[in-house]
Each structure stands twice: as structure tokens, then as C-alpha cells.
Amino acid sequence: xxxxxxxxxxxxxxxxxxxxxxxxxxxxxxxxxxxxxxxxxxxxxxxxxxxxxxxxxxxxxxxxxxxxxxxxxxxxxxxxxxxxxxxxxxxxxxxxxxxxxxxxxxxxxxxxxxxxxxxxxxxxxxxxxxxxxxxxxxxxxxxxxxxxxxxxxxxxxxxxxxxxxxxxxxxxxxxxxxxxxxxxxxxxxxxxxxxxxxxxxxxxxxxxxxxxxxxxxxxxxxxx
Numbered sequence: 700x701x702x703x704x705x706x707x708x709x710x711x712x713x714x715x716x717x718x719x720x721x722x723x724x725x726x727x728x729x730x731x732x733x734x735x736x737x738x739x740x741x742x743x744x745x746x747x748x749x750x751x752x753x754x755x756x757x758x759x760x761x762x763x764x765x766x767x768x769x770x771x772x773x774x775x776x777x778x779x780x781x782x783x784x785x786x787x788x789x790x791x792x793x794x795x796x797x798x799x800x801x802x803x804x805x806x807x808x809x810x811x812x813x814x815x816x817x818x819x820x821x822x823x824x825x826x827x828x829x830x831x832x833x834x835x836x837x838x839x840x841x842x843x844x845x846x847x848x849x850x851x852x853x854x855x856x857x858x859x860x861x862x863x864x865x866x867x868x869x870x871x872x873x874x875x876x877x878x879x880x881x882x883x884x885x886x887x888x889x890x891x892x893x894x895x896x897x898x899x900x901x902x903x904x905x906x907x908x909x910x911x912x913x914x915x916x917x918x919x920x921x922x923x
Contacts, residue, residue: 701738703729705745713747717776721745724778728785731821736889738789739796744768759784761791761800783818783827790817790892797893804856804868805846808903809896811857812872816880816888829866830873838867839903840912846900871903878902 705725707714714721725743732738748755748770756775760768767788771781791800791814800810815830825831845851852861859865879902880886 702740703743705743708746713773717773720776720778724781728782732786732789735821739765739792741765741767741792746770747773757781757784759788761788764795767792783822786821787814787818790814793892798895801896802849803847804851805900806896808868808872809899811869812876813888813891815873816876820888829869832864832866832870834867834870835864838863839907842871843903843907875899875902878906
């Protein structure tokens with residue numbers, strides 16, 4: 700069983716009304732994830748935010764090995780959403796013990812795709828909205844061309860800051876991992892959490908070729 704500590708940033712009492720719910724949902728998330736994989740020891744930092752956007756009620760981040768940060772809007776707290784966000788970050792937590800989140804676009808696609816499928820393995824249900832967004836025509840070709848680039852624009856691919864739809868990178872990564880899991884049914888997402896990203900590149904190439912977005916024999920660009 701992993702050792703984990705929860706740090707509630709509540710000096711101004713913003714979280715007071717949901718403290719017990721946060722603790723309970725956190726314990727639930729750890730227990731559910733631990734049924735599938737040994738979690739690394741970690742610190743969970745929870746703080747309040749006042750984001751009123753549609754997807755702003757709870758946001759997660761795993762910025763470094765052994766650290767998960769969750770920001771939530773207290774008056775919109777929902778235990779199921781909190782648990783789901785936390786389990787997603789646990790996938791990133793595990794990945795930090797292996798190759799890390801990654802510095803190239805391809806590595807980020809795989810990290811996010813694996814996180815989405817880890818949530819499905821642990822909690823079930825339908826893919827999260829960020830994993831099921833429809834990407835624009837040509838996005839797959841762009842992803843192949845930029846796969847190895849370390850100077851890729853993360854906000855453009857994952858945050859909707861530019862010409863690509865928000866969460867395009869998440870949905871592409873989710874689809875690539877789904878294809879791998881369909882081909883190798885003995886590889887649950889939890890066991891792939893530290894898998895290197897490069898083998899997934901060929902899967903993206905095959906999907907793109909099937910959709911007429913690339914020549915399957917053409918090697919992706921090594922720009923960057």
C-alpha cells in the first residue's frame with residue numbers, strides 16, 4: 700500500500716464546507732486505483748479556485764514525481780468528478796516513475812491517452828469529455844508530422860489555444876491507446892502506464908493511413 704499525504708490549502712477557509720467530502724473521495728480514489736496497480740508514494744495538494752467555466756469545477760495536475768495537485772470550485776464540488784480527476788492524475792503519477800510525462804508531442808499524446816484509459820479501467824463508465832472530442836480533419840497528419848518535436852505548442856494541442864479544438868491531443872492519444880488495447884487485450888492500461896511512447900507512433904500512422912491522412916510507408920518528420 701502506498702504512503703500518501705493530503706494537504707488541504709485552507710487557511711482562508713475556502714474548503715471548509717467540503718473538507719470531509721474531499722477526504723472521503725480521496726480515500727475512495729486511492730482504494731479503487733490500488734486494486735489495479737501499486738501506486739507510488741505521493742503528496743496530494745488540494746486548493747480552492749473560483750473558475751466558473753463549464754469544465755472548471757475540478758482540475759488536476761501532476762507536475763513532478765510524487766505530487767498531485769487538484770484545484771476545485773467548492774460550491775460546485777462533486778465527489779464523482781473529483782474522484783475521476785484524481786484517478787487520472789494517478790496515471791500521470793505512475794508514469795513519472797518511468798519515462799515521465801514526456802517532452803515531445805508524441806510522448807504527451809501517449810501520456811494523456813494512457814491516463815484516460817486508466818480512468819476507464821479503474822472507474823468504468825464512458826470516456827471523459829476530453830478524451831472523446833472530435834478532432835478536426837488533418838489533425839492526425841499534423842500530429843504525425845510533429846510527433847518528435849519538443850518545441851510543440853502544448854496549449855494548442857491540449858488547451859484549445861489556437862487553431863485546434865480543445866482537447867485534440869487528449870482525444871488523439873486516447874484513440875491511439877484504444878487501438879493498442881484492442882490489438883493486445885492482455886495489456887490493461889494500468890500495466891502500460893510506464894510504457895515508452897515510440898511504439899505507439901506506428902499505431903497512429905496506421906490509423907491515419909486507414910483514414911487517408913497519410914502514406915503508411917512514409918516516416919513521420921523528425922523535426923525538433
